Amino acid sequence: MRDLDKALADIGAIRSQIAAGTAFRGYGPATMAATGAVALLTAILQFWLLGDPTGKPLGFFFGWFIAAALSVLMIGIEMRARSRRHHSGLADAMIHQAVEQFLPAGVAGVLLAVVLWKFAGETLWLLPGLWQILVSLGIFASVRSLPRTVALAGAWYFVSGFAVVVLASQTHTLSPWTMGLPFVIGQSVMAAILYVASGDHDVED
Numbered sequence: 001m002r003d004l005d006k007a008l009a010d011i012g013a014i015r016s017q018i019a020a021g022t023a024f025r026g027y028g029p030a031t032m033a034a035t036g037a038v039a040l041l042t043a044i045l046q047f048w049l050l051g052d053p054t055g056k057p058l059g060f061f062f063g064w065f066i067a068a069a070l071s072v073l074m075i076g077i078e079m080r081a082r083s084r085r086h087h088s089g090l091a092d093a094m095i096h097q098a099v100e101q102f103l104p105a106g107v108a109g110v111l112l113a114v115v116l117w118k119f120a121g122e123t124l125w126l127l128p129g130l131w132q133i134l135v136s137l138g139i140f141a142s143v144r145s146l147p148r149t150v151a152l153a154g155a156w157y158f159v160s161g162f163a164v165v166v167l168a169s170q171t172h173t174l175s176p177w178t179m180g181l182p183f184v185i186g187q188s189v190m191a192a193i194l195y196v197a198s199g200d201h202d203v204e205d
Helices: 002-020 029-049 057-119 121-145 150-171 176-199
Strands: none
Touching: 029 057, 029 176, 057 121, 121 150, 121 176, 150 176
């Protein structure tokens, strides 16, 4: 049994090493663009329905939590289907690697929201910008297994995140547009990059 366990562990390690050196093709441009549409729709609905988001932070962040959950679900479903199609036997290892690269930024975003909500409610205006910065870090962490040009999307979120923090620092208010528009643009950039790279050029092999 020990020899069998060792052999299985060795096979798993080899598969992980192969996955680490293979370009991940689980993200599709259409779904990425659709997540941008979700962000735009969320911003429009909040603009119409919330009136003053700063006075209703629970409604504001709950709306964006739903938008994020829907986007993750859409990306996850397509990721699984495309990985099965493009990566065959390596699909599970590739998906695990993709999730592992972005997971720290996602967990940090959730914990940051909880901590600010619980202990520093007066600083919640920082969250939209900080979330964008965390998204940029997640994208940069994924560059080694995606088209190199996704770094442009990471750079956009990095710059927009700091710009949103600076803008919000003037009024300490929440706005659906400083949350929504950067994500609309960022996801559109990601979709365009993935579309251009779909012919297997500009991808690290």
